[in-house]
Each structure stands twice: as structure tokens, then as C-alpha cells.
Amino acid sequence: MDLEPGAPIAKAPVITSEDGFPHSVLRERHPELLAKVLGGVPYPPEIRLAVNGLAQEIEGPILPLSDTHGDAAQWAVWAEPYLGKSWYEVPFLWAENYFYRKLLAATGWFGPGPWQGVDPFGPQKDAELAGAAVQAELEALAGLASVPPAELLDSLLLGALWGNRADLGFQLQRPAGGEERPADANLICDHRPALLPVLSGVDHLILVTDNIGRELLPDLVLADQLLTLRPDAVVHFHVKPSPYFTSDATPIDVLKTVQRLVEGPAAAAAIGTRLREYLSAGRLTLTAHPFYVAPLTFDQAPADLQKAYAAADLTVLKGDLNYRRLVGDVAWPATTAFEEVTSYWPGRVAALRTLKSDVLVGVDQARLAELDAGEANWRTSGHYAVIQMN
């Protein structure tokens, strides 16, 4: 794979972590996350030492990787401009990515040894999948039978959108679950009138997934609906090749979620059984490309992915981080047109994203003024969302 650092989308100031929300992620969320990893997996002393070392390291200057595994040489190139600087003064997107890469190395993920391939977030992910919130979602699937067919796709799309609030990193600082799906009024840019007709006629869909559990579940239900309605359709789930941003889905997470469906109540089990068949038949496929854990924006995607996006009828990007990578982790005026910023995309792209970071485009001036006059943290609270398509 040829991942050039290149020139990322940067027509607006790049977001760093010196203050505001990104600062709180590095200062509060990352140490909490490290403690949670050590609380979840009974790592031996040398790994605990390495993870605790990372907790200290992120308050000092940026150091080179201390491993030589896999993509380490590529990371040395990406890290070169930032070594010796504070984690807070370099691009936020890059700092977060480097943090997760270092965490994997510290936990022995890359091996060799007994901890190779052990997901440091595994216990948290498993608890989410086995938990009451997922169980409630599985039970609610029985209700799909009574949704009028004309409304079904819309309903599943909204489920996939609001499922994005359920990432485990986000829950470190906010209580989980129990919330109703927000009203359509919380959708501050809504391209559904254009998106739904495209989606209902799609034969070749790429869905770039985000979190496991309450997000992946509705994504899979949406895929099942499309594959069942359209016998010639194929859906490609693009997932992370390694654990990332706590709860992002890897191939094994998709398989576990399908299994959870299979073992669920009748309506869920029927969906899970069909999904297993679609996987076996190659109509639902999994791609775990290294680009998805690189500190890059989508305009820097390698040629093989660009080709795949161009060949698809539609690529749907799930979640906040994919959105930041789509429009660039930069301080756009929020009224900047989505179509303008994503004009580089080699096909048709849609973003389903609840707002969990400051980046935003495509909102009209009047709505923006209203939002700015309301809830202080509206850009990061997860209460608002966008559905955008180009």
C-alpha cells in the first residue's frame, strides 16, 4: 500500500488540542481510557508498565514509536514533523491516531507473544454487545414488521444515524444509553430527500463502519434490508484492520454482532441468519484496509480505495471520525458547502454523523445562529446530527 502523507484538506486552520474539546480528549479522555484498558484486561506487569508509561508520555514531548512492527516505518515518516513537540500543539487528528497506535504497541497487540491479537478494548466491546441496551435494540427489531414499507428505509437510515451516538469513547465522559432517538429537528442538515431514492436503488454500496454494538447493529439491519429487497445488490462493509478509537468495528466484531443477532429474539435471529447467508454468498463483504487506521484524510486515500469508491453506487461514511477525515479536521466556517469540500470524492458519498467534535460544514446561517445561541457544547454533545450527500 502506498500511503503518502501528501497535502491533506487544509483550506482552513488545522485543529490542534491546545484548548477546547480536543484538549479535553487528550487531557482527560485518553488517561481514563488507559485506566479502563488496564482495568479490563489482566495484562502482566511489563504491559501494565508500558501502558502506564504511555499515560506519562502523552504529557511530555512526542517520542518515536518504540516498536518496529508492521506499519512502523510508515509511521516514522508521518511522525517526523511532530517529534519533540507537545501532543497538544500538533494536529488533533494525528495526535489521536498516534495515541491509539502507541497503545496497541504497548499492549502487545502486534506480538510476537501471547498478547498478540488480543483486543485491548475487547472487554468493553463484549460488555456492550452483551448489555441491556443491545438486548433492547434486538427486541425492538420485532417492530420493523409494522413499519409501512414506504417508511422502512427512512427509519433504518435514522437508526443507523443515531446509533452513532453510542461509541464507548464518548461514553467515558457521558452516561450511556437510555436516551430516546432525538427528533428530526436535531438533524441540522438533512439530505434525506436526495439520499433515500439513491439508497433504495443501490446495487453496489460501500458502508464505512464506525462503532460496534448499538451502531453496528442498525448498520447491519440496513444492509440486510437492502440485500433482501434487491437480489442483485452487494454491500461492502469497510472496517478497521485493528482495534481503534475504543469501539470501532474490526472483522471479528462484525462476526460477533451477526452472531448476537442470530442468538437474539425471533426477528433479530431471522436478520442474523440472512446476514450469515449474505456473507457466505459474497453479497455482504468485509474489507479491512490499513488506510482506515492511518492519520490521513479521505482525499489522501490510496488508489485501490479510490477505485472502489468510484465503482460503488454510493459510499456511506458512518460517524464523527470518518466525517473529520472526509471534510478535513479543520475549522471550516460551518456554512461552507458540503458539496464544495467533498468535491474531490471519486463517486457519490454520504455522511451519517452525530456531532461529537467541532468540525462542521453545510449548515445554513440562520440555523447556525440559533444553535450558537443555545446549548454551549452543541457541536460535541452528540445531540445533533447531519445527513449529507454529494
Ligand SMILES: O=P(O)(O)OC[C@H]1O[C@](O)(CO)[C@@H](O)[C@@H]1O
Ligand atoms: O465514533 P465516532 O463517531 O467516530 O466518534 C469518535 C469521536 O470521538 C473522539 O475520538 C473524541 O474522543 C473524536 O475525536 C472522534 O471524532
